[in-house]
Amino acid sequence: MSAGFVGRRVELALLDSVCSKANADNRPAAALISGVPGSGKSRLLAELRSRRRATHVLGVVGYESAFQVPLGAAANLLRGLGKVSDAGEMLREFLFGPHPVDDRSLEPLRLFEAARRALLGLEGSILLVADDLQWVDDLSLALCSYLIRSAAEEEIPFAVIAATRPTSRGLAFQDSLIKDLGEERVSTIDLGPLEPDEGVQLIRQLGPQLSAQRVAELWTRSKGSPFWLGFLARSGEEHDLGGYIATSxxxxxxxxxxxxxxxxxxxxxxxxxxxxxxxxxxxxxxxxxxxxxxxxxxxxxxxxxxxxxxxxxxxxxxxxxxxxxxxxxxxxxxxxxxxxxx
Ligand SMILES: Nc1ncnc2c1ncn2[C@@H]1O[C@H](COP(=O)(O)OP(=O)(O)OP(=O)(O)O)[C@@H](O)[C@H]1O
Ligand SMILES: [Mg+2]
Known part of the structure; x- marks a missing residue:
């Protein structure tokens, strides 16, 4: 059972303002969310998506197992852009057409160019949501940067919201965003613990039967981490914790x-x-x-x-x-x- 979304008002307001800024100036704007495992990055992104702040939402997700696969993280993004009716033609051809093996060294550039054309064919505002940046392969990151630069050149309302565990890869992406868009168009969010009242609200949803004393205890032990709050509220048992660590x-x-x-x-x-x-x-x-x-x-x-x-x-x-x-x-x-x- 997944609990209802709690808190994160400040963060959501900031992400909303990044989307508004991109839409208002017809230029890209970006935010990078960084947080330890279980701090609620993916959940925050899901909440943002559900708010429908853009006409089109594109997604990139890194997978640990696909980290070595070039463009593995961008598969959905490419499929999405391939659906753009006329402008996506070249990309569809590239992805699904028969493939001449003439000059492989030009392939990434051709693909990027085809994706750019498809992007330019989209009408209305665009939101690119990238999660688990720490596992996004190099070529997918390069494609994202290419599209961001294209959107800047062509004056497209393009908001980019990315989330990462605190790794050097996340910082490198932030640097490239700043280089492409300028510091004033890139926001950062350090996703810390939930506020105490929000944490208590979450525990109450997950364990309505828990006593006030137990709720306070879970809050203290979890230190406000949504993942650990949920874990403790659902299991409440010490051996579950041992089992979780043993599995990891x-x-x-x-x-x-x-x-x-x-x-x-x-x-x-x-x-x-x-x-x-x-x-x-x-x-x-x-x-x-x-x-x-x-x-x-x-x-x-x-x-x-x-x-x-x-x-x-x-x-x-x-x-x-x-x-x-x-x-x-x-x-x-x-x-x-x-x-x-x-
Ligand atoms: N604001 C919130 N309201 C309700 N539940 C939340 C909230 N934030 C996180 N959770 C829940 O806590 C758990 C961990 O959150 P999430 O998976 O988003 O963490 P994460 O930062 O993406 O972790 P990872 O780095 O491992 O991907 C999930 O079950 C999620 O649904
Ligand atoms: Mg996550």
Whole structure:
């Protein structure tokens, strides 16, 4: 059961104003929403879409499993543009027609140009919604930028709202937006926790039977994260939490699992070079393990520091470590700190 949407009034007002700005000046305007896993980015985008702030809504979504597939994230966008009656002809031809294999190096440019023509054929305002930017492949990102620049040149009311976990990929997209549109046309939203009254409203929807004391307790433990609020309100059981972490951990490689354990024991974020020295791994191995852990949603990277994405993950991951593993990790940390203090 999905609960009714709560809160986020300030954020929705800002996103609305980005759409209005694009429509009022016949020029692109953009917003980038950044937030840790479970902070409610996708839900906010869904709410925005339901408000129908544009004549046409186009979508791009990154998938972890399709990250390596060129244009994988833009498949829906291309299909949508391919439906534009006359202007979409060239794109339809490109996507569905027989394919001469003359000069492959020109293919992306031809495709981008065909998509641009289709875009110019749309009448009315356009909203491009991009979610999970951290998993959008390079070519799809390049296509988005190409369309944004085209809309700027051709004076099209084009609003771009993108959401990302806090990763370098999101920041790079923000930089390219600023370069193409200018700082004054790019807004950013750091999606933090829900307000206490909104959080309580959400818990009440999900667990109407819960006592006031339990509601307050869930609020405190979740720290306002919509995902964790929902999780705790639905399950209410400690072993469900352990089960969730165990399932998320199952997909992790050995190295990522080791960093997860270490972060849980250290009870603080750690920097990549610190992990590298402590674990005596080379740079590439450490970076791969961090990326693996970040993909799982259990950890987030801010600059060079890696931290768990929520305290509940720490407690639960700790609970899954055997006493000897815990001792071994504490010893490893202690020796490392002593060596560095000396
Ligand atoms: N404002 C809200 N009102 C009601 N429910 C919400 C709200 N925000 C988030 N939720 C619920 O919390 C859960 C997590 O939200 P969501 O999936 O949007 O997070 P996310 O930031 O997109 O996470 P991820 O980075 O993993 O994609 C979902 O079940 C969603 O429906
Ligand atoms: Mg999401």
């Amino acid at each position: 951990q199952r997909g992790l490689g050995r190295d990522a699992a080791r960093i997860l354990a270490l972060l849980s024991v250290a009870t603080r974020p750690m920097e990549a070079p610190e992990l590298e020295a402590l674990l005596e791994w080379d740079h590439a191995r450490t970076e791969d393990a961090i990326a693996d852990l970040e993909r799982s949603g259990l950890a987030v990277v801010h600059g060079v520091a890696v931290g768990l994405s929520h305290d509940l993950i720490r407690a639960s991951a700790m609970g899954q470590l055997s006493a000897p593993s815990r001792r071994e990790l504490h010893a490893l940390l202690a020796t490392f700190l002593e060596r560095h203090a000396a």
